Amino acid sequence: MGTTKSQIFTAQQNELATILKVLANPARIAILQHISCQKDCICNDIVEEIGLAQPTISQHLKELKSIDLIEGEISGKRVCYCINQKKWQDIGALINNFFKTTYINCC
Amino acid sequence: MGTTKSQIFTAQQNELATILKVLANPARIAILQHISCQKDCICNDIVEEIGLAQPTISQHLKELKSIDLIEGEISGKRVCYCINQKKWQDIGALINNFFKTTYINCC
DNA sequence: TTTATATATTGCAATATTACGATAATAGAT
DNA sequence: ATCTATTATCGTAATATTGCAATATATAAA
Incomplete structure (x- = not known):
């Protein structure tokens, strides 16, 4: 038990x-919103902006990367994160489709 | 710790x-899809359709009700569940808006 | 080479989630 | 009133998630 079947x-x-599970966390939502409105999306900026410890942010970034929603480009000792726009659109469309088709089938 | 800040x-x-957390579970997604394509959305039908124990389904229904995504109408000893169409649309729009505005702000 | 800076990983504690058996509550049937 | 069917709640076990300190890794600077 404890595990989803x-x-x-x-x-x-x-x-x-x-x-949806990856998206369902206010820290990860905040990270995505911050990344989207920055030219340089450096990890350390995210840590300062969000207000969680560096390892915590690093872990959230890893989860966002696990579904390819963001990409990290190494530049020197820093990592510049940005949104994978194609994946972003694909996921948006997938969720939108779920809402539309489920609604259409309503009794 | 363990709690979201x-x-x-x-x-x-x-x-x-x-x-998103309420939606982020395959059982609850399946329940919503099943409810949406049934005329009579009886709790017991859901239990048989999904294949999880009755208390588990009851708990999932409670979580879906917690954000008003579904409503349960008592008819005799049964409960007929259906999707709250206004809320469904509102939530769909909310999520869609998140994807659109975040995408617009992209660098 | 040593030092400083930036990010990732590990390990752990606290809490949350998932699932279900047992049981309660409620309403219709006998 | 008793029995049966349907759904909700309680209690509990197993696993997952969140967050952070400590530490590892890697690059740039001195």
Whole structure:
């Protein structure tokens, strides 16, 4: 117990849940919003902006990277993070489609 | 620790995260999809359809109700669940707006 | 080479989530 | 009133998530 029973659901249901789980955290939402409005999206800036410890931010960035929502480009001793725009649009469309199709089928 | 530091985020960020957290589970996604394509959305039907124990389904329904995404109408000894269409649209628009505005701000 | 700076990883504590058996609550059927 | 069916709640076990201190890694600067 404690684990989600993924086996009994479809690949689509599991995939959507995984993506939503990554998004379902205010720190990660704040990180995405901050990255999106910065020219230079340096990790350390994020730490100062958000107000969580550096290891915590690093972990959140890792989770966002796990679904390819952001990309980190190494420049010297720094890492510049930015949003993967194609993936961003794909995920937006996937979620939007879920809302539209589920709504259409309503009784 | 273990708790999200909600205090350091905006009300909007926390609200969006809360909504996404409710959606971020394959069982709840499956429940919503099942409810949306049924005329009679009886709790017991959901239990049989999804394949999780009745208390587990009941708990998931409670979480979906916590953000008013579904409503339960008592009819005799049964409860007929259906999607709150206004809330469904509102939440869909909220998430869509997050994707659109964040994308617009991209560097 | 040593030092300072930036980021990632590890390990751990606290809390949250998922799932279910047992049981309570409620309403219809006998 | 008793039995049965349906749903909700309680209690608990297992696992996941959040957050951070300590530490490792890597690059630039002195």
